[in-house]
Amino acid sequence: MAKNRRCGNCGSTNLISSKENTLSLPWKDYPSVLITEENSLMTCKDCHEAVFSASQGKMIDELVMKSINSQINLFIKMIIQREKCEQKEIAEHIGVSPEYLSEIKSGRKTPKFQTFNFLKTLALDENSFKISSPNYKDWKTA
Numbered sequence: 001m002a003k004n005r006r007c008g009n010c011g012s013t014n015l016i017s018s019k020e021n022t023l024s025l026p027w028k029d030y031p032s033v034l035i036t037e038e039n040s041l042m043t044c045k046d047c048h049e050a051v052f053s054a055s056q057g058k059m060i061d062e063l064v065m066k067s068i069n070s071q072i073n074l075f076i077k078m079i080i081q082r083e084k085c086e087q088k089e090i091a092e093h094i095g096v097s098p099e100y101l102s103e104i105k106s107g108r109k110t111p112k113f114q115t116f117n118f119l120k121t122l123a124l125d126e127n128s129f130k131i132s133s134p135n136y137k138d139w140k141t142a
Contacts, residue, residue: 005042005051006051007044007046007047007049007051008049008051009044009047009049010044010046010047010049012044012045012046012047014044014045014046015042015043015044015045015051016042016043016045017040017041017042017043018035018039018040018041018042018043018050019038019039023035023039023041023043023050025050025060025064027060027061027064028113029112029113030064030068030113030116031113033064033067033068034067034071035063035064035067036066036067036070036071037063037066037067037070039059039063041056041060041063065107065110066107068110068111068116069104069105069107069110071116071120072104072105072111072116072119073105074123075119075120075122075123076090076101076105076119076123078123078124079119079122079123079129082126082129083129085129087101087102087105090119090122092134093122093129093132093133093134094115094118094119094122094132095134096115118132
């Protein structure tokens with residue numbers, strides 16, 4: 001339990017290490033980012049709100065960017081394995097250049113939420129890659 005700290009949401013002092021709990025934070029244009037990297041953040045045991053000080057802002061940004069990057073790499077790997085395609089084809093499906101996809105995969109750039117969400121959808125929904133064809137000729141009418 002953290003001493004001298006209170007939850008900004010409910011005022012509780014019942015705080016636990018976020019390692020004991022799944023931590024999800026809103027960040028920039030992301031409504032919620034699942035923190036997948038090891039961290040030292042605290043959460044309120046009562047309301048599950050993240051508890052951190054203003055001085056931890058830079059560390060939180062770095063945690064979020066690392067988490068987004070590791071998830072993007074996982075999504076791209078899942079799509080390539082399932083669809084037996086190249087990264088260039090994924091870029092075409094999500095409407096970005098292959099260079100930009102490479103930059104977000106390497107962590108040099110952080111994608112907007114829409115790009116992240118599209119990659120996540122392509123990775124987790126087996127039909128989405130086929131129906132997101134960038135070639136309008138491939139679209140089938142019902």
